Amino acid sequence: MIDREAKGETSRGGRKTDLGSTDAIASQLKQFYTSVEEEPIPDHLLGLLEKLDEAERSGGSNGAN
Template identity: 60%
Template sequence: MMNKDTKDVKSSSTRGFKGDASDAIGSQLKQYYKSVEQEPVPDHLLDLLEKLDQAERSGGSNGAA
């Protein structure tokens, strides 16, 4: 039979483990995001952005409301 104190110790140690895992995952995701941030934008996307800018400047409408 577990008393209240034993139960509290068990749940707090489990929370600590989950917190450590979350911290590790968060850290890895931040590192990955930073590496993706440093990658150059692909040329086809830059071309698309340029076309969109030109359409906005010319006041063109593509039928979208």
Template identity: 60%
Template sequence: MFDTSSDEDDPRNRPSSADPNHEITRRLKAYYASVEEEPIPERFIELLEKLDEAEKAQSPGGSGNDS
């Protein structure tokens, strides 16, 4: 979530708001973040649970897969 490794858009380099590139990046980030902040839809969590259960049912014995 919090990517501190990239210095590409390091806030320390934040230029004056007159830099058009900065303005574009700021708006892009705000747009993206507004989606990212939404809770994960229930359907995806259910889907993952189902996939997980189906897989467990397919391979009884779980991780001990010795033959």
């Protein structure tokens, strides 16, 4: 009998999974999310956040009491 763990494979729900492929996908996803985190915040969103900060500083009500 072949030892799947020794080959880096496991069975999930009846499907054989290659752990090397899983690691490669995880690595690519991590790189993608890291690049998204490093993107600058768009100016229109910064403007909205500034308006929100101003409303909170001036004691404005947001309708939730």
